[in-house]
Amino acid sequence: MRRVFVADTLIPGQSLVVDGQTGHHFARVLRLEVGETLVVSGANGPHAAVAVSVDGKAGTATLAIGDPTPRRDPKVRLLIVQAMAKGDKVDEVVQRTTELGVWAVWVVAMERTVGRLTADRARAKVIRWQRIAEEAASQSQRDVVPQVAYYRSAQDLQTPLARLTAHRVLLLDERETKRGIRQALNYSFSEDEQWAGPVVLVVGPEGGFSDAERAWWADTFLAQSVTLGGRILRTETAGLVAAAAVFCETGELGG
Amino acid sequence: MRRVFVADTLIPGQSLVVDGQTGHHFARVLRLEVGETLVVSGANGPHAAVAVSVDGKAGTATLAIGDPTPRRDPKVRLLIVQAMAKGDKVDEVVQRTTELGVWAVWVVAMERTVGRLTADRARAKVIRWQRIAEEAASQSQRDVVPQVAYYRSAQDLQTPLARLTAHRVLLLDERETKRGIRQALNYSFSEDEQWAGPVVLVVGPEGGFSDAERAWWADTFLAQSVTLGGRILRTETAGLVAAAAVFCETGELGG
Incomplete structure (x- = not known):
């Protein structure tokens, strides 16, 4: 069943007219057909829906909204702060971690990042990553599309990150040999709330964190360095594996 | 530090002459230089080593073997039985799960597999996958290179799999909604031995297991179906995530 995302709050029994970019996407890109059933995920979660009219020329669609469908996203909100990397590595991180259920992916140019982006390239990349995230969220049956952002430096993400009042900030650091991710998470099943x-x-x-970066993260966000065990994971594998560990530990991989 | 794999049992203080394909690999592909230090992982685990002579023309190298270096592989042996898939998806599975620490990857053509291989193509693919596994094992500092194999059907892997007397056989099945992978694993930290x-x-x-396949795995290997939670993971993501969950649960991701 196709799953699409809208910003609206959905009300069962009412109809929703989508136009603008979203309407164009429904009518012309997804080629939605009248009578087709789908899941629409709105601001208040996923709902069953039927397409009642589609105007390909105008790029609009009208949906009859049905009952809510079960939510599928993890309760734990997971934000991946991923060092910018060369080639399509970040594309893959966005795709895979979205599938797995992360809440947001912020890409940041770190000291040893190879492949920094100009402002223009960054804008284009973020649009591309957001589209990859939307496709992955749809295919994996997520409730929301993770937010993707690009920051030119860690300093640039300091204010937005501080606003989130994170529960834990964990640095995946190959230098750390003692503190495992489970230990740092220190999750007990009673503390969900x-x-x-x-x-x-x-x-x-790929070159690892600099000492200045380690110190900045520890000082600014009380970040703890954690190890993922004896194997050295590449930058495009580490986030996915760590996210799987967090979801496993918090009962989000099927309990 | 470079890490290479040999079949020999290594004895500290002795020298090891490598020739044949391995010698060619050392001398001509890796372009090992005299005096270069490396880690050689042999039948009895990883050891420090120094290249004492290299003959590029002949394709031979002599290494002085030093002390053992710490083992890094998980205690739990994990075998991924991966449905054959199109494109380079299996390449990626081999690469990523090797990094993470799996013991073997067996690729098998399942009922709904798209992209079956002829015998010739299968031979070429296995050579390619084995090389990918070796590179990933080297870069992630593994003790061994996972074994990669291709089977034309589940029936073809019945005998070799039965020989392994598996501790658990778990089917990652999107139809399963109750039994989580942790629950099926039922691991307690005292039972390592x-x-x-x-x-x-x-x-x-990608098309999922057929009912006949579900029944065959349950009947033949007492396989349990498990869920990885509410999100639907693609075939090339599921194995890595499940492996991360197993390693997390058994304390192999840094405890």
């Missing part, structure tokens, strides 16, 4: 803030996983670039 | 047999994770093709 206390996790108002997200868990933040910071993934370094 | 009992895990003589590997844990087997069976990953279905």
Whole structure:
């Protein structure tokens, strides 16, 4: 069943007219057909829906909204702060971690990042990543599309990150040999309610974090360095594996 | 530090002459230089080593073997049985799960597999996958290179799999909604010693398992279906995520 995302609050029994960019997407890109059933995920979660009219020329569609469908997203909000990397590595991180259920992916140029982006390139990349996230969210049956952002430096993300009042900020650091991710998470199954803030996983670039970066994260966000065990994971694998560990530990991989 | 793999049993203080394909690989592909230090992982685990002579023309190298270096592989042996898939998806599964620490990857054509291989193509693919596994094992500092194999059907892998006397065989099945992977694993930290047999994770093709396949795995290997939670993961993501969950649960991701 196709799953699409809208910003509206959905009311069962009412109809929803989508136009603008979203309407164009429904009518012309997805080629929605009259009578087709789908799941529409709005501001208040996923709902069953039927297409009652589609105007391909105008790029509009009208949907009859049905009952809510079960929510599928993890309760734990997970933010991946991913060092910018060369080639299509970040594309893959966005795709995979979205599938798995992360809440947001912030890409940041770190000291040893190879492949920094100009402002123009960054804008184009974020649009591309957001589209990849939307496709992955649809295919994996997510409730929301993760937010994707690009920051030119860690300093640039300081204010937005501080606003989130994170529950934990964990640096995946190959230098750390003692503190495992489970230990740092220190999750007990009774404390669900206390996790108002997200868990933040910071993934370094291929060359690793600099000492200045380690100190900045520790000083600014009380970040703890954690190990993922004896194997050295590449930057495009580490975030996904750490996210799987967090979801496993918090009962989000099927309990 | 470079890490290379040999079949020999290594003895500290002795020298090791490598020739044949391995010698060619050392001398001509890796372009090993005299005096270069490296880690050589042999039948008895990883050891420090220094290249004492290299003959590029002949394709031979002599290494002085030093002390053992710490083992890094997980205690739990994990076998991924991955449904054959189109394109380079299996390449990626081999690469990523090797990094993470799996013991073997067996690729099998399942009922709904798109992209079956002829015998010739299968031979070429296995060579390619084995090379990918070796590179990933080297870069992630593994002790061994996972074994990669291709089977034309599940029936073809019945005998070799039965020989392994697996500890658990778990089918990652999007139809399963109740039994989570942690629950099926039912791991307690005191039982390390009992895990003589590997844990087997069976990953279905894009179209999912057929009912006949579900029945065959349950009947033949007492396989349990498990869920990885509410999100639907693609075939090339599911094995890595499930492996991360198993390693997390068994304390292999840094405790």
